Amino acid sequence: MAGDVILEAKGLTKEFRGFVAVKDVDLQVRRGTIHALIGPNGAGKTTCFNLLTKFLTPTRGRITFNGHDITHAKPADIARMGLVRSFQISAVFPHLTVLENVRIALQRKRGASFDFWRSERVLDSFNERAIELIDAVGLSDYVHAVAVELPYGRKRALEIATTLALDPEMMLLDEPMAGMGHEDIDRIAALIKKVSVNRTVLMVEHNLSVVANLSDTITVLTRGQVLAEGDYASISKNPEVQQAYMGSGDA
């Protein structure tokens, strides 16, 4: 698993009015790996994601992506550079159809879609690719369903299809399997494995068996700080990690 570092954070810190949610986090994600970020509730995982994708501005610290300093970039620019995230709470466009959801992402490739005088039929050229993506996440039967009517697990699948539509170099997935049944979990896990080829994935996940199966590297976060880092075998033996998880009653 020798790859260069694609995403790096140094001394990343975020304070909310005196409360330190993320403290001095150093993180290196190697290209082509699946990297998991785990930790008890409130550890600061989502905040880390928000910092890395610029939805929050860090109080201190530096972030580089592919060697570019992105500490002060805007979230839309990050996405354009190939770093695309999902959200902890499922993020679809609820009143658009599955096809339209995916097309919104595909449409981005046209550049800025400011052409309000043109018919939306020009977007039909994306249908074929959209349907390929929809098939890939197992939503073939729902192409014209309205997103809000999908069951929860399917919504998450749609979200992944939408993210994949941008063909991002790196994906950040915030608890992609939260609230899913076993069947869905297995399908999404297989999907993540499949799409991680030629891609880097950083994911937050509470389901430790998923993490064990999927990830190359695991970083454990507690109270905003990195507690341990390594592969699953070494992490699971780490007494501090065991205690952190026991202590919070999690896992």
Next chain:
Amino acid sequence: MTTAAYQIDAPAKTTTLTHQYVAFGIMTAFFVVAPIFIYPVFLMQALCFALFACAFNLLIGYVGLLSFGHAMFLGTAGYISAHAAKVWGFPPELAILTGTAASALLGVLAGALAIRRQGIYFAMITLALAQMIYFFALQAPFTGGEDGIQAVPRGIMFGFLDLSNQMTLYWVVLAIFLFGFLLIYRIVHSPFGQVLKAIRENEQRATSLGYKTDHYKLIAFVLSAALSGLAGATKAIVFQLASLTDVHWTMSGEVVLMTLLGGLGTIFGPVAGAFIIIAMQNYLAQFGQWVTIIQGLIFVVCVLAFRRGVIGELGRYLKKPL
């Protein structure tokens, strides 16, 4: 297999549009024959407000931005076009264009200030800006204060359409309305409109997909301002008057009512809403002071009975979005 799925569904997509074309045909046919049995001045007034409501709906219905200051665009364009026609002697087409451009420009300024705010803050800022425009209109020398700009000449459009002829004027107003209506339809059903809907549905997600949502919202805001301006400028020429009523905050409220009543985020709803409100104002005028109260009651009943607005409910009943 993928292509098969697409082909099966392709006709479904076409029918969604077909019924809207049919509805558009019915609406246009109605406006063509309406002057035979309905007083044209009333129709022209309603058409101007219908365009105003459609422009407003572009923002609230398709971007999810509630502006509570849209009267500033209606009124500003009214004053500018009235002044251009009366003082500068512009022909009507140029006067209307000038008024529309002024509102578009105001839209750029107001939009740049308001667009970054969300929800109630957006509404508050637009309201505050509209109040500034109101006081400006009240104080500025060229607006005529309480009297407004009166006796605006209608003039001759393009050098051959004499607008002092009522029916000629009616066809011109109808043409302007249809132009605005179709433009909005096109905007809503364009690649741009698709991004607007995504922003309305989930702005964070749109951002995370790489869309600079502020740019899209600003363009939509300016388009809405310009089209509201087109309505206001046309109205000033039709009624030969630009007055404080059109920049007053109650006008901003009225357009909200029209849109809600007709159906938020529907293509035809604002037109129906504008007609209902204007008809009510005209026919209830005999009740004097009671108009507002009766109007309020009718509104409450309508909102309770038709939550999606008249056209919204109709579309739901027909299972086709109108």
